Amino acid sequence: MKNVKSEALDSLSNLVALLVKDKALKKIVLSKPDASDEIKSVISPKLIANEYNLQIETFSKDNKAYHRNIKENFEKEIRLVFDNYSQINVISTVGECQFMRSKNGKETLIGDKKIKAKLSNGSFETVSENDNNKQKNYILSGNEDFLKKLGISDESGRIRDKMQAKFRQINKFVEHIESILDKLPKDNVNIYDLCCGKSYLSFAVYHYFKNVLKMNVQMICVDLKSDVIEYCSNVANRLGFDEMQFVCGDIIKYDMKLKPHLVISLHACDIATDIVLNKASENGADVILSTPCCHHELNHTINCEALSFVTKHSMLRQKMCDALTDSLRLLKLESEGYKVDALELIDPEDTPKNIMLRAIKKHNVSKDKLNELKEQYKNIKNFLLGNNA
Ligand SMILES: C[S@@+](CC[C@H](N)C(=O)[O-])C[C@H]1O[C@@H](n2cnc3c(N)ncnc32)[C@H](O)[C@@H]1O
Numbered sequence: 199m200k201n202v203k204s205e206a207l208d209s210l211s212n213l214v215a216l217l218v219k220d221k222a223l224k225k226i227v228l229s230k231p232d233a234s235d236e237i238k239s240v241i242s243p244k245l246i247a248n249e250y251n252l253q254i255e256t257f258s259k260d261n262k263a264y265h266r267n268i269k270e271n272f273e274k275e276i277r278l279v280f281d282n283y284s285q286i287n288v289i290s291t292v293g294e295c296q297f298m299r300s301k302n303g304k305e306t307l308i309g310d311k312k313i314k315a316k317l318s319n320g321s322f323e324t325v326s327e328n329d330n331n332k333q334k335n336y337i338l339s340g341n342e343d344f345l346k347k348l349g350i351s352d353e354s355g356r357i358r359d360k361m362q363a364k365f366r367q368i369n370k371f372v373e374h375i376e377s378i379l380d381k382l383p384k385d386n387v388n389i390y391d392l393c394c395g396k397s398y399l400s401f402a403v404y405h406y407f408k409n410v411l412k413m414n415v416q417m418i419c420v421d422l423k424s425d426v427i428e429y430c431s432n433v434a435n436r437l438g439f440d441e442m443q444f445v446c447g448d449i450i451k452y453d454m455k456l457k458p459h460l461v462i463s464l465h466a467c468d469i470a471t472d473i474v475l476n477k478a479s480e481n482g483a484d485v486i487l488s489t490p491c492c493h494h495e496l497n498h499t500i501n502c503e504a505l506s507f508v509t510k511h512s513m514l515r516q517k518m519c520d521a522l523t524d525s526l527r528l529l530k531l532e533s534e535g536y537k538v539d540a541l542e543l544i545d546p547e548d549t550p551k552n553i554m555l556r557a558i559k560k561h562n563v564s565k566d567k568l569n570e571l572k573e574q575y576k577n578i579k580n581f582l583l584g585n586n587a
Pocket of ligand 1: 392393394395396397398399420421422423447448449450463464465466467470473491
């Protein structure tokens with residue numbers, strides 16, 4: 199990067215540092231780049247592992263986006279980035295300002311004085327970094343070693359194009375875990391990922407507890423496929439993720455030796471999700487987070503005259519059976535003493551398998567209430583399967 203002498207850019211980077219200090223910066227859009235392979239860059243505040251960062255997202259002409267995060271020396275670092283663009287728009291809660299450099303090198307900066315005056319006046323809104331985190335979850339940034347080893351990001355921390363959806367999925371899943379942390383022990387947490395497959399999620403969750411939250415964690419990941427279990431064990435060894443264990447086997451037969459505080463599962467196929475939920479509940483898991491996969495069982499077995507006006511349309515039959523299956527799963531967990539919710543995992547455009555079933559163990563639930571729910575569950579199943587006669 200070059201270092202161009204420019205009073206206007208010095209003044210602008212100083213203004214950005216003040217906006218950062220006062221948490222009043224919304225974003226900076228940098229256009230008309232010097233580099234011919236770039237389109238633009240956008241800089242915005244992000245909260246990463248609870249630290250204020252500025253994230254620079256650079257868009258290139260080959261449709262790729264590169265990220266870099268800055269967490270200190272904002273004025274100096276930003277000044278270096280500014281050198282490479284001829285138009286810079288700074289948007290803040292206090293107002294907007296614009297820098298422009300014409301072809302013959304003439305520089306103009308407008309709006310900066312008004313912003314400085316308002317900042318020194320002291321009455322302005324601040325930006326919550328969480329506002330940005332609502333759009334994207336930045337618990338994981340892409341730079342983590344495990345993401346590189348698993349091939350989710352490249353050496354520079356850029357998320358590989360074909361892994362973007364998976365990255366958003368695991369990030370969002372970890373965000374759901376963040377929201378139930380108060381339901382788990384403060385330290386020494388036992389976590390199971392049942393039907394872990396390639397274990398992208400398990401690595402992310404382990405990293406989150408061990409490296410971000412600095413907690414002791416035992417993570418046990420189970421799957422039928424011996425090759426993926428072997429591969430994941432090797433990756434865990436290379437990463438030094440010593441408290442991760444990979445077990446090859448059928449989850450139905452798996453004996454949970456450690457008390458499960460948290461059971462997670464992402465896209466366990468068809469009835470494998472039911473096995474996960476049963477196993478977790480039978481072993482008294484404190485929290486269960488499960489995003490089901492495809493459902494087939496009810497679609498094949500439903501036998502309900504009252505619903506034949508739906509079941510005769512195959513697409514609607516499948517959609518109804520999906521909703522009924524997940525609702526029955528939640529009702530069953532509720533009857534076993536859990537507070538249950540159906541949440542959205544991620545943007546529905548990313549995947550149709552997008553429902554997160556969340557169950558949190560309740561204390562002091564009356565036996566009568568549980569029996570009533572068990573009866574309701576049995577009656578609905580009988581109604582759907584035509585066992586009423
Ligand atoms: C669609 S993959 C999802 C893998 C991973 N959770 C993910 O989201 O990338 C489903 C996984 O469930 C595993 N599986 C299915 N039934 C199982 C069972 N009864 N016991 C253990 N693993 C099972 C499969 O081997 C497969 O790896």
